[in-house]
Amino acid sequence: MTQSKKAKSTAVKTAVARDERWLHFYRQMLKIRLFEEEVNQLYLGAKMPGLAHLYIGEEAVAVGVCEALRQDDYITSTHRGHGHCIAKGAAPDKMFAELLGKAAGYCRGKGGSMHIADQDTGNLGANAIVGGSAGMATGAAMSAQMRGSDQVAVCFFGDGALGQGLLYEAMNMASLWKLPVIYACENNQYNEYTHYSETTAGGLTARAEAFGIHTESIDGQDVRAVHAAAQKSVEQARRGGGPAFLLCNTYRFHGHHVGDIDRAYYRSKREEEEWKTQRDPVKVFAQWLTKSKLADGHLLGRIETEVAAEIKQAVTFALAAPYPDADEVDQHVYA
16 A cells, blocks of 8 residues: 555544544533433332533533543532533443432442542542532542543532632642643522622632632533633643643533522523523534434434433433432441
C-alpha cells in the first residue's frame, strides 16, 4: 500500500471513530434523560424514599466534561449528581438500587440519591452540602500531583456554590500549586428558588480570574462546546498547566427537587417552555447529528429504544432487590 493510500485509510478510520464517538455522546445524554424521567416516576409512585434533584436539561455538561476524562480521573459531584454518575460510567441498575435503599446499590442503599460514590469509575462521591466537594476534588488533585500521576480531578458544582468560602480557599490553593483540577460550574440560573443575579454580585468568571485561573464561559446546552472546552482544560492540567474554571450556562427543566412542582412564584412557565423547546440539549444535539448526516431518525430511534430497554431492566432489578439486613444498621456509618 502506498503512503497516500495508508494516509487516506488512517483518515477514514479516524473519521469513523469520531462519528461513532458523537453517537456515544448522544447515547449517554439520552441515558441520563431517561434515567431521571424514571426517577421522577418512582417518586410520584411513592416507590422511592426521600427526594431527588433531577438533572434533566443539563445533560450536555456532564457528558461533555466526563468524555474528556479517563476512567482513573476523578470527579466530585453535587446533590444534583445522577448525571455525573452516569456520564463517568456508573451502572443504572446499581444507581436505582441505591435510590431505593437496596443492598445492591453503590453504597448498599445507605447513601441514597445525594451520596452515591463509585471508586471504580473515579467518582469520589456526591455531596449534599453546597460547594462541599471543592476541598475533596482539590485534595484529589493534590494527591495526583504528589504521587507523580497525570490524573485530573473535576469538581462539579452549581452557581449557588459561588457564595461559599470553601470554594475560594480551594481555588486559591489550586492556583498557587498548579494543581490538576477543573472547576466545572453548572449555572442552571437558580440557587434553589432565587435567580443567581439576586445572590451573586459581579461577574461569575471574575471569581476564578482573580486567582489567575484560566476561565471559559460556555453554552452548557451544546455538548460539543462543553467537550471542546473541557478537553482543552484537561489536557492543560494533565501537562502540569494548573487548574481551570468552566462556567457552563445551562438550565434545569424541572424544579429544585422532585417535589418542587408549582414554580410560578420564582420563574415563569414561558421561560421554562422557551428553554425546553429551543434549548433542549438532547434535541439540539440530535438535530446536529441529523444535519451533519451522522445519523437519521431511524438510527436515533433505535438508540432510544435500546437505552429505554436498559433503563427499564435496571428499574426492574432495583425494585426486586432486597433491602440491607437489619444487623448492618451500624456498619459503614462514620460519626
